[in-house]
Amino acid sequence: YALSGLKWHKSDLTWSVHSYPTPSRSPGLPSTMVDSILTHAFKAWSDAAPLTFHQQPGGGGSASSGGDIRVSFNSLLHDDGYPFDGLGGTLAHAFFPGRDDVSGDTHFDDHERWSYGGESSGTTDLFTVAVHEFGHALGLSHSSSDPSIMRPYYQGPVGDILHYQLALDDRLAIQQLYGIKGGQQPGGVDPNLPRLPSPPPTKPTKPSDPSVHDRCHGGFDAVANIRGEVFFFQGAHFWRTTRDGSLVSLNPAQIQNFWMGFPPGTNKIDAVYERKSDSSIIFFVGSQYWVFKDTVAMSGYPRPLSEWGMKRKSGALVDRVDAAFIWAHNGKTYLFSQGEFWRFDESRKGQRGTPQPEPGYPRDNSLWTGVPSRMDDIISWGEGDAHFFKDNHYWVLKSGGMNQDSVEPKSIGVDWLRCPVPPSTSAPANPDGPRRCRCDLTD
């Protein structure tokens, strides 16, 4: 939830209605029913926090009378600086608590077709919008949580108004401001100040041992292009470079502190890639795989790697993945394991929802000439070029190319991880039994 930083410094609040919906646009809502709907909308909040709401006579719409929260139905320009826009678009707004004349005012767009309950086509449920707007009038801002009545978008009626209860996110928000019903007032010593959430239990930081985790030595278990950033996984840690090529930190982060959902003791990632269709992130660890939504593992994982249907030429099931990437050249997913690779079209799913290998696979890694046949991992980067990572070097196959003779190894440390240029040394052995001589990196 999000709080506006403003609240009422009292718990007995008054409200009034200064105008009602135009009957021709909202024929099913006589004023008595509007009063009843609004009363129940306030009750949703007073059920969750020690607040009371009393209705006062509305009168002619004077801003200086009518209690704390003045409700009105207005059209277009209505003298508060925030005109409505006719049917659709914006539905309502409310002003946060405070000492201003306008504080607490709640305005509904009279061009909407307001209704009560049900899912009538083209109408807007007054109760649902009123609970939301009164949340603002009590000090809450918009929330991105789902479910929460404080989400900014109207998503249809919330249901039975007699038994409606706020979602947890909203209850916590209102209780943060006004305390728990029958319980303590918020804020401890000074109830006027919002109480801060309880801090999580302390978790001592375990500093990384630089002698063990030196990014400049290379040898990464997995490398992945995730949301335009490149992640280098090694052991239980990873480094991360942003889109502009800068390293987020010279020190590695712990995989389990960032990627939530791996079982304790997970200390090696075999391969990772970001799925194109839904931006999920797929992790391969041993004979299992996980699907992550953002940084959290989805429920139901891990699942067995065998669901991917990869069989070796020998007929044996694949029990681990060395590398995984989506080749930007054709949008297909490639998984590599022990010298063989499989191609997948992820728009075609098998019975369990996992893609199945295309016919004609596996094929030998040696088809990717000029690069190591046993790579650590692969990513698509830049203009769609395939980058093959092995030890502390990487090889670039230009977009669409699978068979390029002159592929020079480059330094991962220097080009990706802000490491110093090493003194001149011999180049790595040609990965596939050299077709030609190799010079050292500086020659």
Place this chain on the structure above:
Amino acid sequence: SAMPEQYSRAVDWLSRYGYLPPPDPRTSKLQTKEGIEKAIRVMQRFGGVRETGVLDGETLKLMSTPRCSLPDIVGGEDMLKKRRRRRR
């Protein structure tokens, strides 16, 4: 992909709901492409749709969904401050 008119409307929408700083008529400052992409991403994350940074169909649909007219990102330009400035 979004048409130029949709793009212009979307920038206006992003400004109105707090994802982009409001245009400054004194400087006619242009929003940067990166700034707009970032604002779209924040809007997509807030709205619970796929975070692409571009005005795809899902994002345009969410932008046309009826909603409350308070901004989602309340910074220095919240309603009360605007009102005070307007009064001055």
